[in-house]
Amino acid sequence: MELKYKRVLLKLSGESFCKNGGFGIDGDCLASIAERIIQVKSLGMQIAIVVGGGNFLRGETFSKASHIPRHTADYMGMLTTVINACALQETLEKLGQPTRVMSAITVSAICEPFIRRKAIKYLDQGIITILAGGTGNPFFSTDTCAALRASELDVNLLIKGTKVDGVYSDDPKKNP
Secondary structure (H helix, E strand, O other): OOOOOOEEEEEEOHHHHOOOOOOOOOHHHHHHHHHHHHHHHOOOOEEEEEEOOOOOOOHHHHHHHOOOOHHHHHHHHHHHHHHHHHHHHHHHHHOOOOEEEEEOOOOOOOOEEOOHHHHHHHHHOOOEEEEEOOOOOOOOOHHHHHHHHHHHOOOOEEEEEOOOOOOOOOOOOOOO
16 A cells, blocks of 8 residues: 555644643653554554743743843744653654654753754655754744744645644634
């Protein structure tokens, strides 16, 4: 059977790592996500994953609620995506699935820098590639990162696993 989608990119919100309305990482939620990813992988697909960090911090929201400038708050949010990527990596590998974490911001002790050719090489080898650090630039969401990485990695399908049912120019809770 030939696959319709050989290479897919899954965008996971940070909120998917915890119970509804929760904060941080819930081990049961994380295990459930990892098991479902492995099920999809078993169909023969190459999988890249962009993770969000909203279960810890949203840069724009935090900036408005604090005295932290938006660009710094956004970088703080990028760091939370690295936390989520490492948690997902450890969970997937405990279940026997090889992974790599690549980040758009440098965190050399725990992940590799995002390099397009290297990411494609990992995907071709059947290694799930988890992409952290957003685009590496403030003022962009991880949804933007997902679209960018999907284009860069020549994916056949972008799946958005978030609580928002699309990509918007404004907050759909505030502006219908």
